[in-house]
Amino acid sequence: MATMASTLASSVITKRNFLDTNKSSFYGVPISSQTRLNLVKSVKQDMSVYASVDSPLPPYDLGSFSFNPIKESIVAREMTRRYMTDMITYADTDVVIVGAGSAGLSCAYELSKNPNVQVAILEQSVSPGGGAWLGGQLFSAMVVRKPAHLFLNELGIDYDEQDDYVVIKHAALFTSTIMSKLLARPNVKLFNAVATEDLIVKNGRVGGVVTNWSLVSQNHDTQSCMDPNVMEAKVVVSSCGHDGPMGATGVKRLRSIGMINSVPGMKALDMNAAEDAIVRLTREVVPGMIVTGMEVAEIDGAPRMGPTFGAMMISGQKAAHLALRALGLPNALDGTAETIIHPDLILAAADEAESADA
Secondary structure, eight states, X not given: OHHHHHHHHHTSSOOOOTTOTTTOSSSSOOOOTTOOOSSSOOOOOOGGGSOOTTSOOOSSOGGGOOOOOOOHHHHHHHHHHHHHHHHHHTTEEEEEEEOOSHHHHHHHHHHHTSTTSOEEEEESSSSOOGGGGSSBTTBOOEEEETTTHHHHHHHXXXXXXXXXXXXXXXXXXXXXXXXXXXXXXXXXXXXXXXXXXXXXXXXXEEEEEEEEEHHHHTTGGGSSOOOOXXXXXXXXXXXXXXXXXXXXXHHHHHHHTTSSSOOOOOBSOOHHHHHHHHHHHOEEEETTEEEOTHHHHHHHTOBOOOSBOHHHHHHHHHHHHHHHHHTXXXXXXXXXXXXXXXXXXXXXXXXXHHHHHO
């Protein structure tokens, strides 16, 4: 056990070539589903609840099940105290990601590999995921062009492999998998049902966002003024998606306050041109604000990509490394990125070694 832990600890910082296709889809260590978080008590799931004729009985009596008693006020206090503590903690944070679609989630996942970077994700919908719950036109399968499948390998998602692309049997498998791994991290908080109404701008630099409950934001015209809240950040990543009732709001706000000249909107569909352009043009568009995903096509007049999702994933990863660069941290874009092995991975490996020795 000591040897295993020592070996991992000694390799906490290692250099890699940018986009090394033989190792990882990007810099950093994949977040293992077996990871044990330092700050969260690990509870092993007993999967015997999925009973079959050959499986053991559940660890409780389903015929006369009864919950432990609880006071209603305890439930209210637990939810309120923990949420308000999160609001206090993330009132001034490292990175705010606006929009929890496929690009925003991929960005947050990449950033979460560094336990020292604090990440807040703001999503106006109750359900994060954006359009990634379906593959397109209410169809379930998700098509991902190579080499973006390397990101799926890192997430541990099964797919049907073809010559130049892969197919995930259901888009929700990607969305649920990346969320389950991402949201378990102690340095990430998702604030869903929270709308970003405006930006904080000081001396020509974006310094955070203005927020409100989504239901309040959608009803400003039906009630008296309900003032918003604020969240300061060193970096804001805007991943609001393509234009629509709530899409592309980040770049449209930049235009309305004169920080950019135009938002021409995305051009007609061309998958081959679109996906490369979205990744290539992902950038810090004004000081303090990075644009990723389909919002890139809106600001640059790039073609739309349609029902393929690889560009969303890789654009999100690139946005994460742009954010790391803005924070003055090692990043793939400068060739200074370092592989970070989270302490929980060292613990998990040590536990596995101990079990093997036994």
